[in-house]
Amino acid sequence: MRVPDELLYTKEHEWVSVKGDIATIGITDYAQGSLGDITFVDLPKVGSVIEQFKRYATVESVKAASDVFAPVSGKIIKINEELTAHPELVNRSPYDEGYFAKVEMAGRKDISNLMPSAEYKKYVEGLA
Amino acid sequence: MNLGKTPLTDEHQRLGAKLAPFGGWLMPIQYSGIIAEHAWTRAEASVFDICHMGEFMIRADALKSGLDRIVTFDLTTLKIGGCRYGFMLNDAGGIMDDLVVYRIADSHWMVVVNAATIDSDEAHFRKHLSPGTDFKNVSSALGKLDLQGPRSLDALKAIVGPEATRLDYYTFGHFSVLGEQIIISRTGYTGELGYELYISADKVKELWDKLLTDARVKPAGLGARDTLRLEMSYPLYGQDLTTDTTPLEAGKSKFVNMKKEFIGKAALLNKSKPARNLINFTADSRRAPRHNYRIFSGSKDVGIVTSGSFSPSLLCGIGMGYADPICVSGSRIMLKASDIEIPATVTEGPFYKKGTAKL
Numbered sequence: 001m002r003v004p005d006e007l008l009y010t011k012e013h014e015w016v017s018v019k020g021d022i023a024t025i026g027i028t029d030y031a032q033g034s035l036g037d038i039t040f041v042d043l044p045k046v047g048s049v050i051e052q053f054k055r056y057a058t059v060e061s062v063k064a065a066s067d068v069f070a071p072v073s074g075k076i077i078k079i080n081e082e083l084t085a086h087p088e089l090v091n092r093s094p095y096d097e098g099y100f101a102k103v104e105m106a107g108r109k110d111i112s113n114l115m116p117s118a119e120y121k122k123y124v125e126g127l128a
Numbered sequence: 129m130n131l132g133k134t135p136l137t138d139e140h141q142r143l144g145a146k147l148a149p150f151g152g153w154l155m156p157i158q159y160s161g162i163i164a165e166h167a168w169t170r171a172e173a174s175v176f177d178i179c180h181m182g183e184f185m186i187r188a189d190a191l192k193s194g195l196d197r198i199v200t201f202d203l204t205t206l207k208i209g210g211c212r213y214g215f216m217l218n219d220a221g222g223i224m225d226d227l228v229v230y231r232i233a234d235s236h237w238m239v240v241v242n243a244a245t246i247d248s249d250e251a252h253f254r255k256h257l258s259p260g261t262d263f264k265n266v267s268s269a270l271g272k273l274d275l276q277g278p279r280s281l282d283a284l285k286a287i288v289g290p291e292a293t294r295l296d297y298y299t300f301g302h303f304s305v306l307g308e309q310i311i312i313s314r315t316g317y318t319g320e321l322g323y324e325l326y327i328s329a330d331k332v333k334e335l336w337d338k339l340l341t342d343a344r345v346k347p348a349g350l351g352a353r354d355t356l357r358l359e360m361s362y363p364l365y366g367q368d369l370t371t372d373t374t375p376l377e378a379g380k381s382k383f384v385n386m387k388k389e390f391i392g393k394a395a396l397l398n399k400s401k402p403a404r405n406l407i408n409f410t411a412d413s414r415r416a417p418r419h420n421y422r423i424f425s426g427s428k429d430v431g432i433v434t435s436g437s438f439s440p441s442l443l444c445g446i447g448m449g450y451a452d453p454i455c456v457s458g459s460r461i462m463l464k465a466s467d468i469e470i471p472a473t474v475t476e477g478p479f480y481k482k483g484t485a486k487l
Contacts, residue, residue, distance in 0.1 A: 036146075036158060036161060036162060036351075037161050037162050037163040037164075039163075039414055039416065039438035040413070040414040040415045040416065040438065040445075042415070058468075060414075060415065060416055060438065062162040062163065062351060062355060062416075062437060062438050062440070063157075063162070063351060063437075064418070065416075065418060065468070087414065
């Protein structure tokens, strides 16, 4: 299971990459592995406002539909359009080509609620 | 509840399968992934651990013992070496199980039943068979492996020889495998050419290993079994068929012989025009309808989804459910959950039309 050092994580298995005010968000390698083959991703429209730890997207695998929670608050400025036709990118490349969206963060304070990679790694190991 | 384990449960764990409860058993849901296993079954051959299912052996005359009255199809016309699919109903015409009967000899039958209903089926058989009938529940002594896919005959020939070729769809024979005479039928639940192999539980592991030494054969789990059967519009007992549904509602009257006597017949005669039908539907997108979503026609709630999934072959959502008879082939419907709306069209089954089962 991959947990890149430079990202921040939530207990619900979302990741965040922060560059200035812009956060790129997605679900972790652990999440995609637990879900199995991802067949559909429902993302909010560009311009919609999301709130940290509230549901903002749905991801479907062959077996089930699961809620995805926002790791940070802010405004969606871009969604990964590729996922419409190729949701399997989330399985293949959860931290890169399979990202979900880019968010203009409402502020920096949300970041203190996220886990650094070492802490997330430990958290996941504890779930096994 | 204590989950049942098959002779292969440890082996599935060793292979890295994801296991989950199904019908009271701890079963493999997937190994490499549901979509990959699905695709492999449609193109090559897969082996499924189906040891959880039940088998009854009955040595009796079908009519004198009352056996024929327990099932909705005619046993007297079933040839030796033939299999037949149908239902076991309660007095109200509700489906207690869907099952397959094998005629081994004139007065010797094997009945294959679903895992979750083994106990209730056994009780029903014992209640309705005439006293003293030779009935044995051999479910735990007998293992079952399903070999399914267009290359399954080649893989089977490698084990039993060219004799395998003689099996037609829905027939079976006895074959010598691992020093035992075992029943192999050309039947299955995937829509592909395939076989079901019944072997002593203590030899299942050896047969499983032998099948998997063939490069054409890979293990597949119940996840792929579910998407494969749904693409064929085969109902799943406990989900699409229950004691609250009749074969007529389920659109399965061809498996019910109204010219013979059977338990539940009187009730079926009283409800020959069902108030709801089991329909198939195809979603407009990849989004899959799920069990218990509501079916809407315009603003009207007209039914409920009983099975739904993403179809790996069609690359869109598919499903089945019970709906008001106003929903006919071509009708536009909306499948709804709390904040989900999936537009779909009612279609005729099967969804997947290139199956090799009957070739």
